[in-house]
Each structure stands twice: as C-alpha cells, then as structure tokens.
Amino acid sequence: DADVTQTPRNRITKTGKRIMLECSQTKGHDRMYWYRQDPGLGLQLIYYSFDVKDINKGEISDGYSVSRQAQAKFSLSLESAIPNQTALYFCATSDGDRKAFFGQGTRLTVV
Amino acid sequence: AQTVTQSQPEMSVQEAETVTLSCTYDTSESDYYLFWYKQPPSRQMILVIRQEAYKQQNATENRFSVNFQKAAKSFSLKISDSQLGDAAMYFCAITSYDKVIFGPGTSLSVIP
Numbered sequence: 001d002a003d004v005t006q007t008p009r010n011r012i013t014k015t016g017k018r019i020m021l022e023c024s025q026t027k028g029h030d031r032m033y034w035y036r037q038d039p040g041l042g043l044q045l046i047y048y049s050f051d052v053k054d055i056n057k058g059e060i061s062d063g064y065s066v067s068r069q070a071q072a073k074f075s076l077s078l079e080s081a082i083p084n085q086t087a088l089y090f091c092a093t094s095d096g097d098r099k100a101f102f103g104q105g106t107r108l109t110v111v
Numbered sequence: 112a113q114t115v116t117q118s119q120p121e122m123s124v125q126e127a128e129t130v131t132l133s134c135t136y137d138t139s140e141s142d143y144y145l146f147w148y149k150q151p152p153s154r155q156m157i158l159v160i161r162q163e164a165y166k167q168q169n170a171t172e173n174r175f176s177v178n179f180q181k182a183a184k185s186f187s188l189k190i191s192d193s194q195l196g197d198a199a200m201y202f203c204a205i206t207s208y209d210k211v212i213f214g215p216g217t218s219l220s221v222i223p
Contacts, residue, residue, distance in 0.1 A: 033211065042115075042214050043202065045210055050209075098211070100146070
C-alpha cells in the first residue's frame with residue numbers, strides 16, 4: 001500500500017459543483033501539503049498544515065478550503081468548482097529531514 | 112519569500128551522455144534544504160537528491176550529483192550516463208521551516 005493515498009485518482013465535475021479531494025498517510029508525519037500542478041508552472045502550494053489545529057494558506061488558496069481531520073488525513077475542497085481549477089492535484093507529507101512524500105495525484109477536470 | 116527558477120523548460124540528452132539541469136533560488140533564510148524531484152509520465156513525484164544548505168560538500172546519489180553554489184544561489188543537477196528511464200520532468204525545490212516551494216520544471220528527453 002502507498003504511504004500517501006489520494007482519492008479519487010481522476011474526477012470530472014461540472015462548474016459550480018462542490019468537490020472534495022481526500023488524502024491519507026501512513027507515514028506518521030505531522031506536516032501535510034496540497035499542491036496544484038499546471039503545465040509550465042510547476043507545483044503551486046494551496047494549503048499546508050503542521051497539525052490538526054494548524055492550517056496555513058499557501059500561494060494560491062483562493063477558491064479552496066481544507067480540513068485536517070486527524071494527523072493522517074488532510075482533505076481539499078472546492079466549494080464551487082470552476083474550469084480554471086482543472087489541474088493535477090498532489091497531496092504530500094514531509095519528515096524531519098524536510099523530504100516530501102507525494103501521493104499519486106488527482107487529475108481534476110471541471111467542465 | 113522563497114522563489115525557485117528553472118530557466119530551461121526543455122532539455123535533451125543522448126543516451127549515455129551527461130546533462131546538467133539549472134536551478135537558481137532566492138531565500139532570506141540561512142537554514143534551508145534544496146531538492147531535485149523527478150516526475151516521469153506516470154506522474155509520481157520521486158525524490159532524486161537532497162542538499163542541506165549548511166553542508167559545503169555537494170550531494171551525490173549514484174549517477175546524480177549537484178553543484179551547489181550557495182553564494183550564487185545556484186543548485187544544478189548533473190545526470191551522468193543518461194538512461195532512457197531518466198526521461199521525465201525535473202523540479203527543483205527549496206524548503207526552510209515550513210513551505211516547500213517548487214520551480215516550474217525542466218522536461219528532459221533522452222535520445223536513444
């Protein structure tokens with residue numbers, strides 16, 4: 001089993017719909033991150049969390065929200081999806097050595 | 112704020128040859144870490160190599176090595192004896208205490 005698991009792997013949704021992307025980890029790391037990947041822009045940080053009571057905005061948090069339900073779970077929500085949120089989304093954790101461990105990514109398409 | 116720049120959107124290398132991918136960064140932190148990640152077509156993000164800023168010695172992992180120039184804020188990746196499996200997107204990244212910030216990536220093609 002993967003150390004960082006994202007669900008779903010692929011999703012197509014309609015404009016205006018609410019959608020949640022889920023992430024769970026078995027690595028026992030406190031730090032968790034959500035990134036968005038667009039061609040030519042690399043990975044842009046949406047939100048990050050150091051524990052269940054610590055949530056921080058990243059570079060591009062507008063239009064997104066997150067919930068840290070437990071140390072192992074960190075979900076990303078799009079309250080009202082729009083087409084320019086079509087992207088590849090990654091969840092990641094990091095350890096004391098600052099190495100990041102990524103999930104397999106979620107390909108989200110908003111039509 | 113920390114920023115990462117990768118000035119080569121695309122690179123190509125002949126199989127078995129050596130290629131160097133460039134990365135420059137900016138940070139006001141004195142303690143930070145630098146990374147290179149590889150993303151093959153499978154889209155999985157894979158850690159290639161890691162460098163602590165306080166270490167003067169350049170990190171090496173098998174065929175992968177870095178040239179870390181702290182004063183110039185440069186962190187290039189050298190791939191020796193390139194293999195077909197090295198074809199991927201390569202991302203340079205920096206982190207200090209909290210965020211991990213990535214560059215825009217370099218797409219590497221390996222020519223048989």
